[in-house]
Amino acid sequence: MPRLAANLSMLYPELPFLDRFDAAARDGFKGVEFLFPYSFAPEEIAARLRGNELQQVLFNAPPGGADAAGFERAWADGLRGTASLPGSEADFRTGVQWALRYAEALQCPRVHCMAGIQAKSTDSHTTISAASSVYESNLRWAAQQAAAAGVDILIEPINTRDMPGFFLNRQDQAHAVVRAVGAPNLKVQFDLYHAQIMEGDIATKIREYLPTGRVGHFQIAGVPERHEPSVGELNYRYLLNVIDDVAAACGWDGWVGCEYRPQRGAVPNGTTDGLGWRP
Ligand SMILES: O=C(O)[C@@H](O)C(=O)CO
Numbered sequence: 102m103p104r105l106a107a108n109l110s111m112l113y114p115e116l117p118f119l120d121r122f123d124a125a126a127r128d129g130f131k132g133v134e135f136l137f138p139y140s141f142a143p144e145e146i147a148a149r150l151r152g153n154e155l156q157q158v159l160f161n162a163p164p165g166g167a168d169a170a171g172f173e174r175a176w177a178d179g180l181r182g183t184a185s186l187p188g189s190e191a192d193f194r195t196g197v198q199w200a201l202r203y204a205e206a207l208q209c210p211r212v213h214c215m216a217g218i219q220a221k222s223t224d225s226h227t228t229i230s231a232a233s234s235v236y237e238s239n240l241r242w243a244a245q246q247a248a249a250a251g252v253d254i255l256i257e258p259i260n261t262r263d264m265p266g267f268f269l270n271r272q273d274q275a276h277a278v279v280r281a282v283g284a285p286n287l288k289v290q291f292d293l294y295h296a297q298i299m300e301g302d303i304a305t306k307i308r309e310y311l312p313t314g315r316v317g318h319f320q321i322a323g324v325p326e327r328h329e330p331s332v333g334e335l336n337y338r339y340l341l342n343v344i345d346d347v348a349a350a351c352g353w354d355g356w357v358g359c360e361y362r363p364q365r366g367a368v369p370n371g372t373t374d375g376l377g378w379r380p
């Protein structure tokens with residue numbers, strides 16, 4: 102079975118963030134991921150990882166803004182990354198620099214840079230081509246900065262129902278960007294939940310894309326409610342087996358993030374009680 106990481110932004114919602122590391126370790130997870138660490142000192146998080154013998158496998162660069170308070174405000178204001186936003190290049194670079202400092206402190210090998218939500222425009226062709234060119238040049242710069250630290254930069258296609266206007270929505274679009282940028286440490290974060298909503302045919306896409314070496318990470322959740330993978334229309338056992346088989350054949354050695362909202366919500370032990378789906 103692929104290695105499963107607990108997503109601490111979504112799992113254990115009944116606990117304060119720092120206590121979620123202890124809970125994940127108690128539940129047998131060896132890896133964790135989350136969206137943003139910036140409200141906490143890197144040393145505080147590193148201590149939780151060390152104390153629980155957990156690996157940090159992924160987190161996100163800031164969604165926008167220029168400092169820790171600004172990052173929180175940006176998310177609350179609806180910013181979902183700046184990588185494809187013309188005019189936000191300075192915030193993008195500041196965010197990547199913050200992320201790489203945390204990645205070093207947490208010994209985390211992957212940072213996800215969200216593409217961002219495009220402003221509505223009457224001239225959509227010009228908007229898309231300006232966004233594409235900013236996106237590629239920002240990602241090229243980020244990948245260069247991250248290479249020196251041994252970190253992969255990830256991009257994630259996200260479904261337009263949850264994030265209307267988000268720039269990156271499909272696997273083929275993401276792989277085309279990675280090919281165009283041409284940096285070996287720029288990879289795709291293949292979230293099966295978003296992919297099922299946008300395009301389906303998930304097993305075929307795993308078989309198509311994983312052997313390319315361009316997939317850096319997977320995430321799973323049930324569709325459409327984003328609860329436990331066992332709830333909903335995806336056959337997650339079959340899909341985890343497909344990942345396992347293809348990974349063994351091509352030597353892929355990554356993680357699958359459990360990025361779902363527990364069906365029982367924020368009740369005590371709701372996440373733990375819902376973990377029976379794990380193989
Ligand atoms: O799928 C998601 O929502 C996350 O992986 C993310 O990074 C943005 O919210």
Ligand SMILES: [Mg+2]
Binds near residue numbers: 257292320360
């Ligand atoms: Mg995801």
